[in-house]
Amino acid sequence: MKLLVCISKAPDTTSKIAFTDNNTKFDENGVQYIVNPYDEWYALVRALELVEAKGGTVTTITVGTSADDATIRKALAIGANDAVRIDTEAKDAYYVAKQIAEYAKDKGYDIVLTGKETINYNGAQIGGMIAELLDMPYVSLAEKLDVDGDTAKLERDVLGGTEVVEVKLPFALSAAKGMAEQRIPNMRGIMAARKKPLQVVPPVDVEPLTEVISYEMPPAKSACKYIDPDNMDELVELLHNEAKVI
Amino acid sequence: MSVLVFVESKHGKVSKAGFQAVTYGSKIGEVTAVTFGDVDPSVLGEYGAKKVLLHKGLKEANDQQSTRLVVEAVKETGADIIVFSKDQAGKAIASRVSAALEAGLASGAIALPVTDNGFVVKTNVFSGKAFANVKIKTDKKIISLIPNSFPAEKVGGTAEIVEVSYDLGEAGVKVLELKTQGEGVPLPEAEIVVSGGRGLKGPENWWMIEDLAKTLGAATACSRPVADIGWRPHHEHVGQTGLAIRPNLYIAAGISGAIQHLAGVNGSKTIVVINTDPEAPFFKAADYGVVGDAFEVLPKLNEAVKKFKANQ
Numbered sequence: 262m263k264l265l266v267c268i269s270k271a272p273d274t275t276s277k278i279a280f281t282d283n284n285t286k287f288d289e290n291g292v293q294y295i296v297n298p299y300d301e302w303y304a305l306v307r308a309l310e311l312v313e314a315k316g317g318t319v320t321t322i323t324v325g326t327s328a329d330d331a332t333i334r335k336a337l338a339i340g341a342n343d344a345v346r347i348d349t350e351a352k353d354a355y356y357v358a359k360q361i362a363e364y365a366k367d368k369g370y371d372i373v374l375t376g377k378e379t380i381n382y383n384g385a386q387i388g389g390m391i392a393e394l395l396d397m398p399y400v401s402l403a404e405k406l407d408v409d410g411d412t413a414k415l416e417r418d419v420l421g422g423t424e425v426v427e428v429k430l431p432f433a434l435s436a437a438k439g440m441a442e443q444r445i446p447n448m449r450g451i452m453a454a455r456k457k458p459l460q461v462v463p464p465v466d467v468e469p470l471t472e473v474i475s476y477e478m479p480p481a482k483s484a485c486k487y488i489d490p491d492n493m494d495e496l497v498e499l500l501h502n503e504a505k506v507i
Numbered sequence: 508m509s510v511l512v513f514v515e516s517k518h519g520k521v522s523k524a525g526f527q528a529v530t531y532g533s534k535i536g537e538v539t540a541v542t543f544g545d546v547d548p549s550v551l552g553e554y555g556a557k558k559v560l561l562h563k564g565l566k567e568a569n570d571q572q573s574t575r576l577v578v579e580a581v582k583e584t585g586a587d588i589i590v591f592s593k594d595q596a597g598k599a600i601a602s603r604v605s606a607a608l609e610a611g612l613a614s615g616a617i618a619l620p621v622t623d624n625g626f627v628v629k630t631n632v633f634s635g636k637a638f639a640n641v642k643i644k645t646d647k648k649i650i651s652l653i654p655n656s657f658p659a660e661k662v663g664g665t666a667e668i669v670e671v672s673y674d675l676g677e678a679g680v681k682v683l684e685l686k687t688q689g690e691g692v693p694l695p696e697a698e699i700v701v702s703g704g705r706g707l708k709g710p711e712n713w714w715m716i717e718d719l720a721k722t723l724g725a726a727t728a729c730s731r732p733v734a735d736i737g738w739r740p741h742h743e744h745v746g747q748t749g750l751a752i753r754p755n756l757y758i759a760a761g762i763s764g765a766i767q768h769l770a771g772v773n774g775s776k777t778i779v780v781i782n783t784d785p786e787a788p789f790f791k792a793a794d795y796g797v798v799g800d801a802f803e804v805l806p807k808l809n810e811a812v813k814k815f816k817a818n819q
């Protein structure tokens with residue numbers, strides 16, 4: 262099996278969110294980048310489990326600059342065989358998806374895995390766009406994945422429940438919680454990762470379809486009103502008359 | 508401006524998030540809704556749709572076929588703007604349609620577009636910790652709207668219903684089985700959510716959460732460690748690595764309010780926090796706080812709500 266896992270970096274979940282340049286840029290000051298948790302914990306680890314059980318290779322692909330190499334090495338340390346970086350700044354979701362689709366289109370990948378979203382942009386767009394560009398079926402929000410020959414069986418999150426679905430290879434998916442357990446890379450993995458191939462390829466020409474023109478912080482919350490634990494009638498009254506939510 | 512709104516249907520009903528998307532669309536222009544399955548979509552007229560395209564042949568929101576459905580409907584209506592609800596199906600289909608039409612997608616909208624300098628949509632980013640103003644640069648524009656960020660409004664119109672029978676091609680994904688989460692309100696659609704954390708000590712104490720949820724007609728949720736230890740099912744996990752929700756009322760008991768938890772719930776209109784520790788970070792994000800033991804406060808709150816409901 263030939264698996265391609267899309268890997269993105271994301272600011273650590275405890276990062277302070279702030280913006281610079283007149284609120285047009287994310288303030289990277291003091292921000293630590295991690296591998297986007299959905300890409301790492303679920304997509305990558307499940308891909309590794311599958312090739313460990315059935316043979317094959319796991320390649321990671323990232324659209325980014327050399328600033329992304331640390332997160333790519335982390336993915337290699339966890340166990341991916343090799344990595345590809347398309348050497349350009351990620352401009353918007355379509356731009357990224359198109360770069361990946363152009364790279365992947367004639368390479369015969371059986372499954373293209375993405376995380377369900379990045380924790381910074383929460384777009385949940387890349388997987389579906391890649392699937393459309395490669396004309397593949399797409400299983401979004403997959404929580405389980407098993408492969409038997411040329412057929413995969415998955416469970417995915419749908420409105421009000423979980424769907425069990427079947428799909429023929431090749432296809433694309435977005436991985437959500439439940440698919441695998443996080444793996445901590447060991448020293449051997451980290452050493453080995455340094456020697457694994459990281460291929461840097463030039464981007465293709467793509468016009469982004471969208472652009473972030475500015476960022477905003479949500480309005481500050483007014484101070485919390487404290488209610489005596491023995492006076493729940495007051496809380497109910499406030500929820501009804503003041504907040505108007507019950 | 509011609510607006511096309513995709514509305515999912517399930518179990519013979521169009522989805523509630525679809526009503527919100529139709530109302531949202533009707534504030535931008537004239538809405539044609541497109542839906543599928545064995546449903547009576549006339550209710551969409553009440554929310555402002557002038558026309559509904561109904562594809563009875565499509566039975567489920569299969570993303571490849573739904574994408575073809577929307578693409579065909581765009582051709583037929585000449586729509587400039589396409590609106591999806593950013594729920595499970597909408598996420599997949601909106602992104603496919605964006606690639607198919609090479610039309611820019613503003614994912615996770617929480618407000619109407621602003622058009623005085625191009626076409627700009629405010630979206631949720633950083634799991635709700637910030638907003639991004641996204642400019643869509645293509646002629647056709649796609650917006651996916653976060654459920655519960657825009658209230659559905661009944662305007663009492665009627666929609667012309669047109670059956671369509673476009674060729675939707677193959678369904679690459681075959682659905683074998685649907686496991687429902689049982690009765691109760693699905694969490695992403697819930698207007699009220701009662702949520703518990705590690706402070707509740709064990710799954711055997713969840714009746715306090717469930718009783719209050721039942722009285723309020725609410726859905727139940729939990730913090731991540733609670734789902735990880737298996738006290739509660741994974742689909743109840745809210746936060747940065749779980750579900751992001753925006754109910755009108757979020758009641759959190761025994762949850763510390765870690766930044767990753769807040770990320771998934773800080774879009775809630777009103778937040779009530781019940782915690783024994785007055786220093787718990789959650790109080791900073793709360794509208795109403797109760798410093799007290801959840802084991803005493805939750806049953807008391809349940810009684811107070813019951814009393815209130817009885818007097819309504």
Ligand SMILES: Cc1cc2nc3c(=O)[nH]c(=O)nc-3n(C[C@H](O)[C@H](O)[C@H](O)COP(=O)(O)OP(=O)(O)OC[C@H]3O[C@@H](n4cnc5c(N)ncnc54)[C@H](O)[C@@H]3O)c2cc1C
Pocket residue numbers: 274298703704705706707729730731732733744745746747748749760761762763764765766767768771781782783784787799800801802
């Ligand atoms: C990358 C990453 C992603 C994460 N994603 C998420 C996420 O999506 N969602 C999420 O929830 N967490 C997430 N976390 C975990 C998060 O950091 C916290 O550890 C978690 O939210 C804490 O859960 P808790 O509040 O239930 O438990 P605790 O932090 O243990 O808090 C329990 C609280 O209960 C209170 N308490 C104790 N007894 C009582 C009582 N009798 N009555 C009332 N209150 C009581 C305590 O004072 C305390 O505040 C993530 C962490 C990381 C590193």
